[in-house]
Amino acid sequence: MLGRRPLVVILQQCRQYSSAPGFKPVPTLPNASLDMFRQHAFNQAMPALLPRQIFQGLPAVQKWFAEDSNPHAGATLNRSYLARYGSTIVPLEISHNDQFNRIEQPLSFFLECVYASSSTYRPRPSRYFSAYVPNARAIKQTKRSNEFFSAATITPPTARIYLAQAPVANLPHSLRADVPTPDIVLKAGQGDIYDSSIWLGQAPTYTPLHRDPNPNLFVQLAGTKIVRLFSPEVGRAIFAKVQEQIGGAASATMRGEEMMHGAERKALEDAVWNEQAAKLNTGFEAELETGDGMFIPKGWWHSIKGMGSGMTGSVSI
Structure with missing residues (x-):
């Protein structure tokens, strides 16, 4: 009171x-x-x-993230630190237009998706998403991006990945x-x-x-x-x-x-x-x-x- x-x-x-x-x-x-x-x-x-x-x-706050050299780019994941725990299974949400999938994968899977570094668009579906999001192909716009694009255009993202509701206890x-x-x-x-x-x-x-x-x-x-x-x-x-x-x-x-x-x-x-x-x-x-x-x-x-x-x-x- x-x-x-x-x-x-x-x-x-x-x-x-x-x-x-x-x-x-x-x-x-x-x-x-x-x-x-x-x-x-x-x-x-x-x-x-x-x-x-x-x-x-x-x-x-200090260990998981790092500021990008570009002041307008926001935070990035501290990949070298988090990769030590790459075998940890985490829940992921993958959304693609009106499709939605919740899966469990190693943390290394999430880190790879976020940091996909190829600068050219691939002619076949990404190995990361082909099993979960049909036609979500051609990864990478920047090293920080986890947006996946159609091979036909680089404008709208076709799939996104979100590590969501991962229990701290796990x-x-x-x-x-x-x-x-x-x-x-x-x-x-x-x-x-x-x-x-x-x-x-x-x-x-x-x-x-x-x-x-x-x-x-x-x-x-x-x-x-x-x-x-x-x-x-x-x-x-x-x-x-x-x-x-x-x-x-x-x-x-x-x-x-x-x-x-x-x-x-x-x-x-x-x-x-x-x-x-x-x-x-x-x-x-x-x-x-x-x-x-x-x-x-x-x-x-x-x-x-x-x-x-x-x-x-x-x-x-």
């Missing part, structure tokens, strides 16, 4: 970041003390940003140590620690509207992501409207691959990110950069976009 000091006073003291008309900025806590976090985020079940770049010192010990659980998560109380997961991919990236079964701390390891959040009631209403619109009957609690492609993916994106549609909803927005962390309460719906160029990386704890 906040006693006699209303929450609004605390929120007015916080720095706020938002750029979208109709969305409220997620408030930023003035400090990252356990008491501040408990009283004004965790116990209130309200989204909150921690002080900016508070996680800049995480080992993963990583080798050294990689797990690179993303330690912060004290505010360990000591906040109320329930077990939610399984931590990693996301790595070339911007732009996109995660459709969904909700998590537990509260989590979302930390940006590299690049920039914009997060839009909705309270449980508003999120359910958006989801129900989308299902009615597409004639669907998906469960709000059991989300599967249906939200990653086809009519549902497009309808969810329009409902959250289309400017006109978004004005009809009451939500929050935050832009996270390297080292930033945000608390997402249990049951709050959210959709996330990786922006800019270069690699993006995130961990939910």
